[in-house]
Amino acid sequence: MVKKYMDETKKGFMQNIGDLSFKKIDETNYEFSIKVEEKFLNTGKIAHGGFIATIADTGMGNAAHIAAGNTRSVTVNLDIKFISAGKQGDVLVGKVEILKKTKTLVFINCKILNSKGIVATASGTWKILL
Numbered sequence: 001m002v003k004k005y006m007d008e009t010k011k012g013f014m015q016n017i018g019d020l021s022f023k024k025i026d027e028t029n030y031e032f033s034i035k036v037e038e039k040f041l042n043t044g045k046i047a048h049g050g051f052i053a054t055i056a057d058t059g060m061g062n063a064a065h066i067a068a069g070n071t072r073s074v075t076v077n078l079d080i081k082f083i084s085a086g087k088q089g090d091v092l093v094g095k096v097e098i099l100k101k102t103k104t105l106v107f108i109n110c111k112i113l114n115s116k117g118i119v120a121t122a123s124g125t126w127k128i129l130l
Contacts, residue, residue, distance in 0.1 A: 013054075020055060022062055030066070030096040032059035036086050047086030047119070056080055056110050056122040059094040064106040064126035067098045073106060073126040080122040090114040104128050 022032045034055055042048040057078055064073040086092050092112050099107040106126040112119045 014058065017051075017054060017058070020058060022059065024066060028067075028098040030059070030063040030098075032062070032094040032096065034092055036088050036090045036092060038088055041088055045088070047090070047092070049080075049082060052082065052086065052092075052112060052120050053078065053080050053122075055092065055094060056112060056120065057124070059096050060108045060110050060122065060124055061126060063096045063098060063108060064128075067101050067106050068126075068128040072129045074129060076105070076125040076127050078122065078124040080120055082120050083118045084114075084116070086112075086114055086119045090119075092119060104130065 017034070018037070020032055020034045022030065024030050032055065036047050036051075040047055040051040057075055060078075061073065061075060065071070092114055095111045095113065097109045099109055101107075104127060106128065108124055108126065110122040112122070
């Protein structure tokens with residue numbers, strides 16, 4: 001669960017998402033996962049784009065936090081591309097890569113996959129709050 005790294009997952013907006021697991025693979029690679037529940041679907045019965053964007057932002061933001069030495073970081077920009085649909089019951093896995101870290105910024109890419117392939121790709125920049 002992300003809470004292991006940041007105590008933000010059960011507060012405010014994030015309490016609507018539930019258990020988003022997160023793990024550090026190495027210094028530049030991280031992974032998160034979550035099961036698509038009915039409450040995360042849009043009217044077309046596929047994972048809502050806002051849900052996908054939220055998990056991408058949360059997973060990449062958590063990686064930025066760790067890469068910044070456990071210093072609070074905030075999203076400066078987030079770009080997301082929806083490739084295919086996530087469906088109820090799918091386990092979505094986010095593969096997060098830290099591309100570059102400067103004194104004040106962290107640049108990150110992410111692929112979100114289900115068992116059939118890529119659901120979405122995302123990239124963003126996080127500002128390290130000094």
